Amino acid sequence: MGMGNGPVIEMRRISKSFPGVRALDSVDFTVHGNEIVGLVGENGAGKSTLMKILIGLYRQDSGELVIRNETIDLLDPKTAVNLGVGMVFQEGSLLPNLTVAENLFLRHERSFRKNGFLSQKKMNEEAGRQLEKTGMKIDPGMFVRDIPAAERQMIEITRLLWLSRISGVDNPVLILDEPTTVLVSDEIERLFGIMRELKTDSSIIFISHRLEEVLEISDRIVIFKDGRNVEELKADGAEIHKVEQSMVGRELAEDHYKESEQKEPMENVCLEVRGLEKEGSFEPVSFKLKKGEILSLVGVLGSGKEEVCRCIAGISRADRGHIEVTGKRVKISTPKDAIKAGIGYIPIDRRDEGLALQMDVCSNITLVTLHSMISCGLINLGRERDEAMHWVRQLNIKTPSLKTQCMSLSGGNQQKIVLSKWLAGNVNVLLLDHPTRGIDVGAKEEIYKRIRVLAAEGLAIIVMSDTLEEDIGLSNRMIVMRDGRITREIYCPSDGKPKPVDIITYMV
Amino acid sequence: MMDTGERNKPSRGRGKRTIFKEIGRGFQFVISHTTIGPLSVLALIYVIFTISTLGTFTSLENIQVIFSLSGLLAIMALGSSLVILIGAIDLSLEGVMAISSMICGLLLKNPINSADFGFLVLPIVMAIGAVIGFVNGVIITKVKIPSFMVTLGMGYATLGLAVIIGKGATIQILDNRLQTLANGDIIGIPYITLVAVALLVITMAIQRRTALGKYIFAIGGNETLAQMAGIRIDRVKIIVFTISGCLYGIGSFFLVSRLLASSTMISTGYLFPSITAAVVGGTALSGGIGGALNAFIGALVVTGVNNGMVLLNVNPYAVGAVNGILLIIAVALTIDRKKIGIIK
Numbered sequence: 045m046g047m048g049n050g051p052v053i054e055m056r057r058i059s060k061s062f063p064g065v066r067a068l069d070s071v072d073f074t075v076h077g078n079e080i081v082g083l084v085g086e087n088g089a090g091k092s093t094l095m096k097i098l099i100g101l102y103r104q105d106s107g108e109l110v111i112r113n114e115t116i117d118l119l120d121p122k123t124a125v126n127l128g129v130g131m132v133f134q135e136g137s138l139l140p141n142l143t144v145a146e147n148l149f150l151r152h153e154r155s156f157r158k159n160g161f162l163s164q165k166k167m168n169e170e171a172g173r174q175l176e177k178t179g180m181k182i183d184p185g186m187f188v189r190d191i192p193a194a195e196r197q198m199i200e201i202t203r204l205l206w207l208s209r210i211s212g213v214d215n216p217v218l219i220l221d222e223p224t225t226v227l228v229s230d231e232i233e234r235l236f237g238i239m240r241e242l243k244t245d246s247s248i249i250f251i252s253h254r255l256e257e258v259l260e261i262s263d264r265i266v267i268f269k270d271g272r273n274v275e276e277l278k279a280d281g282a283e284i285h286k287v288e289q290s291m292v293g294r295e296l297a298e299d300h301y302k303e304s305e306q307k308e309p310m311e312n313v314c315l316e317v318r319g320l321e322k323e324g325s326f327e328p329v330s331f332k333l334k335k336g337e338i339l340s341l342v343g344v345l346g347s348g349k350e351e352v353c354r355c356i357a358g359i360s361r362a363d364r365g366h367i368e369v370t371g372k373r374v375k376i377s378t379p380k381d382a383i384k385a386g387i388g389y390i391p392i393d394r395r396d397e398g399l400a401l402q403m404d405v406c407s408n409i410t411l412v413t414l415h416s417m418i419s420c421g422l423i424n425l426g427r428e429r430d431e432a433m434h435w436v437r438q439l440n441i442k443t444p445s446l447k448t449q450c451m452s453l454s455g456g457n458q459q460k461i462v463l464s465k466w467l468a469g470n471v472n473v474l475l476l477d478h479p480t481r482g483i484d485v486g487a488k489e490e491i492y493k494r495i496r497v498l499a500a501e502g503l504a505i506i507v508m509s510d511t512l513e514e515d516i517g518l519s520n521r522m523i524v525m526r527d528g529r530i531t532r533e534i535y536c537p538s539d540g541k542p543k544p545v546d547i548i549t550y551m552v
Numbered sequence: 553m554m555d556t557g558e559r560n561k562p563s564r565g566r567g568k569r570t571i572f573k574e575i576g577r578g579f580q581f582v583i584s585h586t587t588i589g590p591l592s593v594l595a596l597i598y599v600i601f602t603i604s605t606l607g608t609f610t611s612l613e614n615i616q617v618i619f620s621l622s623g624l625l626a627i628m629a630l631g632s633s634l635v636i637l638i639g640a641i642d643l644s645l646e647g648v649m650a651i652s653s654m655i656c657g658l659l660l661k662n663p664i665n666s667a668d669f670g671f672l673v674l675p676i677v678m679a680i681g682a683v684i685g686f687v688n689g690v691i692i693t694k695v696k697i698p699s700f701m702v703t704l705g706m707g708y709a710t711l712g713l714a715v716i717i718g719k720g721a722t723i724q725i726l727d728n729r730l731q732t733l734a735n736g737d738i739i740g741i742p743y744i745t746l747v748a749v750a751l752l753v754i755t756m757a758i759q760r761r762t763a764l765g766k767y768i769f770a771i772g773g774n775e776t777l778a779q780m781a782g783i784r785i786d787r788v789k790i791i792v793f794t795i796s797g798c799l800y801g802i803g804s805f806f807l808v809s810r811l812l813a814s815s816t817m818i819s820t821g822y823l824f825p826s827i828t829a830a831v832v833g834g835t836a837l838s839g840g841i842g843g844a845l846n847a848f849i850g851a852l853v854v855t856g857v858n859n860g861m862v863l864l865n866v867n868p869y870a871v872g873a874v875n876g877i878l879l880i881i882a883v884a885l886t887i888d889r890k891k892i893g894i895i896k
Contacts, residue, residue, distance in 0.1 A: 359780065380782035389780065397780055400773035402840045402888070407766055411781045414763045422761040465781070 049077030058107035067093040082262030090271040100124040128213030130204035140189035145171035193226040219249045292544035301517025305496040306538040309337035314504035320365035325351040326528035333504045340515040343525035357389035358382035388466030392477040398462040401451035406432040412469040435464035512544040524550040590834040601860035622855035623744035627803045631796030633830035633847035639839025640699035647710030649819035652677040652804035657723030657814030677801040685797020689790030722815040730809035755844035772839030831882045838888040
């Protein structure tokens with residue numbers, strides 16, 4: 045195939061850090077002309093960070109970016125687009141309240157002027173021509189909100205191609221980030237057909253967690269892990285099994301997840317979910333959770349595990365089924381109901397859902413339990429302080445004082461404050477949504493240790509974590525979900541942890 | 553979670569540069585501190601006017617005037633700032649005060665009817681303000697309409713109602729006790745200032761010592777979080793609008809007693825200074841930062857600026873312009889832009 049062509053993009057020794065995390069560590073990445081490159085890796089492997097650097101959204105800390113043999117200092121996405129590098133985002137970047145043609149030519153309306161006014165007709169005609177090139181037959185005058193998700197992606201691709209054409213670039217590079225998650229199988233085939241056609245005069249970076257698709261469409265596969273290159277191979281003759289192994293990496297380090305402290309769960313059932321169902325998200329799921337048990341919910345994006353969690357926490361409402369906590373049936377339709385039932389939820393996004401950053405440490409810790417510290421209508425400040433102090437000591441939260449605003453603390457300490465907020469609330473069940481995302485290794489270890497202690501104290505814990513390794517290492521048991529259904533239940537005793545490769549089969 | 557990297561960077565500048573940096577950092581601290589910031593603005597303004605009026609500004613007499621005027625403004629600003637704290641805004645102030653004043657006029661001793669309820673009118677107008685605030689809160693939370701729209705509509709609705717009730721007339725008040733209330737003082741401190749301070753203390757107690765207060769800050773800081781923590785957001789919001797309505801009611805009673813008359817026009821022009829006072833005092837329009845003490849300081853700033861300019865014989869239109877600019881600067885300094893993704 046086009047592998048003989050010279051490189052269009054070379055990213056050399058790219059590094060990028062965020063506070064507390066090294067997202068990319070001296071990564072190399074090359075795209076040749078007329079080539080489809082599959083980019084794979086687990087969540088947090090650094091794929092999207094690298095792509096955001098490539099389209100000018102982020103700036104690398106160090107390393108070199110060479111586009112068509114020229115070293116480029118990318119300042120913003122506009123420069124990248126002019127150089128023929130563009131990305132189709134997972135969430136889409138079209139304006140639903142404008143028509144297809146208006147979206148296609150947004151910011152370039154100038155070329156469609158007639159007597160000083162915009163000519164709708166000219167725009168629609170040109171849009172029709174451009175859409176045809178990507179094999180689309182839709183009315184350019186339609187509003188984007190009336191167009192299905194699959195078609196929207198094609199419109200975005202059309203837009204990127206048109207932009208690179210008008211800026212006179214040869215061999216544009218398109219980045220498709222998980223384009224198939226919103227598509228059904230014949231739509232995927234159509235997308236692949238178009239991708240193969242596009243390959244004759246452009247290159248594509250294809251990011252997907254569905255490995256069979258990556259193997260099918262790509263010429264070359266680049267594998268990332270923990271912000272580093274691990275392997276690069278030709279797609280021809282590659283085996284899924286091999287790719288999976290490189291993705292999840294080496295065998296686990298000794299006792300990294302405090303496996304030695306893993307205890308057998310106690311006898312009594314703490315949480316029981318029966319036939320919980322939410323149409324469009326997941327089919328009826330049932331499972332039991334014992335006191336002191338750590339259960340991992342595993343599955344790729346869109347598997348429905350997040351939604352199951354949100355329904356248990358009362359953030360979303362399930363359509364059918366019910367939940368029992370310590371044998372009592374509870375009705376959960378709001379977060380308040382969940383708290384009352386003794387279910388705590390630690391969200392993935394601390395900034396949005398976990399902490400009131402402008403409030404002090406003390407107020408954040410006691411927010412859930414405040415009602416128990418009131419005498420004669422007034423908060424007992426002494427009791428509030430004691431309670432907060434207790435948790436600061438218990439969890440080893442590093443803060444100058446209880447009155448410090450949470451926004452000045454590090455990610456790890458913020459995470460601990462969120463944790464203490466719920467622990468103070470005397471929960472029976474704790475849902476941890478990616479508890480270690482975006483925090484450094486030391487803080488991670490402390491969180492692992494804390495999770496073990498909590499389980500030993502009899503808390504029932506549900507975890508969804510960033511990597512499969514973490515899921516396996518932490519949990520007593522895993523429930524694997526795919527497309528809204530439970531596909532497998534796997535036990536993970538401390539002396540016989542399963543291998544990631546065995547589990548991936550049930551996920552994809 | 554990603555904004556901690558800027559701290560603890562060793563400062564490498566030497567000599568002068570370091571000093572400027574330190575001064576800059578000090579300035580940053582003062583400006584961004586929620587109480588020290590507005591307090592230093594207050595001090596600065598009072599110093600400037602004292603010098604430019606050759607001392608007239610800080611004469612005992614003028615200070616009394618400022619106290620008396622700012623007392624009334626502070627009562628309204630306490631209400632406005634509570635609403636702003638939850639990240640909403642209440643534009644119904646003028647309408648609520650107009651209707652409460654008309655009812656004051658009709659229930660106090662007057663030449664039109666035989667009513668003479670005296671000080672009993674105060675709890676009545678408090679209740680009226682509270683009811684309107686309650687309705688505001690219910691519409692905002694249950695029908696889910698932005699607060700500025702609901703309260704804007706409510707402001708005009710109540711204003712119209714006030715005209716209908718009072719037939720557009722100005723009602724003279726014949727109760728002499730009100731005059732004492734408006735003009736009297738204890739050891740030189742006007743009654744209204746004392747009332748404002750008392751309300752300040754109560755509001756501060758609510759903010760700092762009750763669960764409601766904490767919930768107000770939690771909602772203003774992060775509504776999603778507040779909901780997930782099990783706080784009944786709708787209820788807190790309704791209570792906040794109710795309290796602020798009640799405060800406007802109190803304000804209207806004192807306004808009527810000062811003028812010894814009530815008319816529908818009585819409250820015109822109080823919405824803007826009330827919101828300016830809240831914001832100039834350091835309450836962020838984005839919610840969650842600031843509070844009662846800030847509203848009080850803000851009222852002193854706004855009153856001081858206006859009074860000072862009057863003493864300096866500044867063109868009244870220029871006074872308006874200065875107030876407008878003051879508001880914009882204050883918003884620019886306090887608002888949390890991270891919370892407002894795209895400013896429309």
